[in-house]
Amino acid sequence: MMDFDDFGGALAEKPLSQAEKAAAVLLAMGKTVAGRLLKYFTQHELQLIITSAQSLRPIPPDELAQLVAEFEDLFTEGAGLMDNAKAIESILEEGLTPDEVDSLLGRRTAFQAYETSIWxxxxxxxxxxxxxxxxxxxxxxxxxxxxMMPSSFGAKVLLELPESRRADIMNRTVNLKDVSPKAAQIIEKRVMSLLVEIDSERNSNGSAKVAELMNELEKPQVDTLLNSLESLSKESVNKVRPKIFLFEDLMLMPQRGRVLLLNDISADILTMALRGSPVEMRETVLASISPRQRRMIESDLSSGTTGINPREIAIARRAIAQEAIRLATSGQIQLKESEQDPAAQAA
Structure with missing residues (x-):
């Protein structure tokens, strides 16, 4: 009586492709014989055989015998077809040079693609x-x-570093010696972690959208919303907060950027935005514009806020904040001071 295993083995298997047949026969051969045959295949054919070997189904002995018969000049030296990928690699190493094996298995290609694409x-x-x-x-x-960076991009990154560190880094770059492969690998892993952070930042469309909405509101409303969000998720607040820029955040801007921004804003809008603002805020803004424009605005502000619609003040402040965001997006200004160099802070 036929048992279940015998019954299953009697079922017709899916026909093998030519590449699968070649892979099966090569795997069944001894390495010496198979290695000598490899030189008769083109590189494209070898790559097809390698791919086929890695997904080759089990070959019953009788089917293998039929395959071997198709290659009349070949003699089998065993029918072990386990661990096909490792076996085909061993065969390749027997008949080809290490460089040829690396090329066929995609090792070098994959490494070179990684090496260039990461930068x-x-x-x-x-x-x-x-x-x-x-x-x-x-x-x-x-x-x-x-x-390792493209020159144009590296120059922009260098300018983002604190001035106190630039000279030292440029000097080290000029005198950079050959980096050992192990050290380069460690550094490239750090760069890969940076790329993960960058991808995460790019994918945070939700936080960017929420920040855009909050940038249309006034500071008290933004503070209330951030407090509510923080009660649910501090992580979400940390994603949203850096993307928010309000009129009050002018206090955090580098003076150079603040001057560039405010000297392009009309005196009427500046005057309206400063109405009802704290003394410190007013002084920060007025110190960033020309003396002539400052005198004009101070004169207008002396009239107070009587008869002024609060909504007009909010609109003026929002217009200035939006212009700051636009200039920052185009790379013309920074919205906040860069992190200070630890050495400078210690000094």
Whole structure:
């Protein structure tokens, strides 16, 4: 009586392709014989055989015998077809040079693709984001990373670093010696972690949308919403808060950017935005504009806020904040001071 195993073996198997047949016969041969045959295949044929070997189904002995018969000049030296991928690699190593094996198995191609794409991908990031990441790294590591970046992108990243660190990093980059493969691998793993952060930042469309909505509101409303959000998720607040920029955040801007922004804003809008603002805020803004424009605005502000619609004040402030965001997006200004160099802080 036929048992279940015998019954299953009697079922017709799916016919093998030519590449699968070649892979099966090569795997059944001894390495010496198979290795000598490899030179008769083109590279394309060998790649097909390698791919087929990795997904080759079990070959029953009688089917293998039929396959071997198709190759009249071949003699089998065993029918072990387990671990096909490792076996085909062993056969390749018997008949080809190490470089040829690497090329066929895609080792070198994969490494070279990784080696080039990692720096190309980094060049697509925001220079300010990469600059903040590099502040956490050793200067020698920063020098190596800068040397590997596309020149135009590396220059932008360098300008994002504190001025107190730029000279040292440029000097290290100029005098950079050959980096050992092990050290390069460690650094590239750090860059890969940076790329993960960049991808995460790009994918945070939700936080960007929420920030855009909040940028249309007034500070008390934004503070209330952030407090409510924080009660649910501090992580969400940490994603949204850096993307929010309000009129009051002018206090956090670098003076150079503040001057560039405010000197392009009309005196009427500035005057309206400053009505009802704290003294410190008013002084910060007035110190960033020309003396002539300052005198004009101070004169207008002396009339107070009587008869002024609060909504007009909110609109003026929002207009200034939106212009700041636009200039920052185009790379012309920074919305906030860069992180200070630890050495400078210690001093």
């Amino acid at each position: 190309d991908r980094l060049g697509e990031a925001e220079p300010a984001f990469v600059g903040r990441f590099l502040l956490r790294e050793h200067p020698q590591t920063v020098a190596y990373i800068l040397s």
